[in-house]
Amino acid sequence: MALEIERKFLVDHIPAAVDGARLELEQGYLAADANGIEVRLRRSGSEFLLGVKYKVAAMSRVEVELPIGEEEFGELWPATVGARLCKTRRTLTCDDQVFYIDDYHNDLAGLVTAEIEFGSESEAEEFRPPSWLGPEITGVEAYKNRTLAQAGLPVGVTT
Amino acid sequence: MALEIERKFLVDHIPAAVDGARLELEQGYLAADANGIEVRLRRSGSEFLLGVKYKVAAMSRVEVELPIGEEEFGELWPATVGARLCKTRRTLTCDDQVFYIDDYHNDLAGLVTAEIEFGSESEAEEFRPPSWLGPEITGVEAYKNRTLAQAGLPVGVTT
Numbered sequence: 001m002a003l004e005i006e007r008k009f010l011v012d013h014i015p016a017a018v019d020g021a022r023l024e025l026e027q028g029y030l031a032a033d034a035n036g037i038e039v040r041l042r043r044s045g046s047e048f049l050l051g052v053k054y055k056v057a058a059m060s061r062v063e064v065e066l067p068i069g070e071e072e073f074g075e076l077w078p079a080t081v082g083a084r085l086c087k088t089r090r091t092l093t094c095d096d097q098v099f100y101i102d103d104y105h106n107d108l109a110g111l112v113t114a115e116i117e118f119g120s121e122s123e124a125e126e127f128r129p130p131s132w133l134g135p136e137i138t139g140v141e142a143y144k145n146r147t148l149a150q151a152g153l154p155v156g157v158t159t
Numbered sequence: 160m161a162l163e164i165e166r167k168f169l170v171d172h173i174p175a176a177v178d179g180a181r182l183e184l185e186q187g188y189l190a191a192d193a194n195g196i197e198v199r200l201r202r203s204g205s206e207f208l209l210g211v212k213y214k215v216a217a218m219s220r221v222e223v224e225l226p227i228g229e230e231e232f233g234e235l236w237p238a239t240v241g242a243r244l245c246k247t248r249r250t251l252t253c254d255d256q257v258f259y260i261d262d263y264h265n266d267l268a269g270l271v272t273a274e275i276e277f278g279s280e281s282e283a284e285e286f287r288p289p290s291w292l293g294p295e296i297t298g299v300e301a302y303k304n305r306t307l308a309q310a311g312l313p314v315g316v317t318t
Contacts, residue, residue: 050209
């Protein structure tokens with residue numbers, strides 16, 4: 001498990017220092033509850049995961065990720081129809097800070113976001129975003145992955 | 160995984176032939192979706208499970224159960240507050256048919272149900288309930304475990 005404390009931003013431009021390695025992520029939601037509980041299937045390269053997250057504070061969530069078999073993934077995947085997305089993840093490490101840069105595909109093409117995880121809420125609050133980041137979208141419903149997966153791009157957004 | 164095809168009944172009286180072994184089940188729901196997807200945590204004796212079920216036909220559901228660690232169970236259990244129940248399960252095997260007899264506790268005390276699983280929908284349809292079973296509650300929303308866990312006993316039911 002992890003207590004996940006994170007902030008999320010739109011990306012203005014991807015810095016040259018980004019890691020060349022790319023991870024293809026495909027994910028679908030089994031549940032996305034009004035109480036803030038999310039149950040997600042994810043294929044990360046050749047790894048299959050079932051993750052459960054629930055909210056404990058504004059920027060903090062408990063996250064438990066369980067490795068599952070490809071067979072179990074295949075059995076559960078049909079239940080995520082209408083709530084799926086694909087993205088390519090690249091990683092940038094800068095000043096001991098890891099940025100996960102996600103480039104979305106299909107209906108979400110053009111959307112690029114960056115997530116930064118922190119060790120504490122105070123660390124998260126003190127973070128000063130570098131200039132290549134755009135507007136902050138932490139906690140913005142329309143930009144949550146499960147909302148993007150179900151509803152598509154926010155209306156009025158030009159990517 | 161299993162394709163779970165089952166029928167469920169109230170129990171009029173528990174037959175003498177019931178297995179003496181008892182299993183204490185404690186379960187809580189992480190999600191119970193309008194689309195029929197359920198995500199359940201269960202402690203079964205000293206076993207910990209995360210189960211996902213989704214509906215594929217009137218009496219059929221796909222069910223995947225993942226063994227999880229006690230630590231993961233402990234991390235996720237707080238998210239099930241307000242959606243929990245306890246029951247004691249006994250098993251009766253009769254004419255190659257297995258009956259799971261569940262005796263509910265706490266707010267649900269007095270409720271006793273039996274579940275019977277089948278190998279096919281036609282087998283399920285041909286099943287003739289023995290006299291110790293009461294009214295059928297297959298698919299009845301108020302008697303689903305997740306509804307019982309969240310809403311308690313159906314109004315007007317005397318157990």
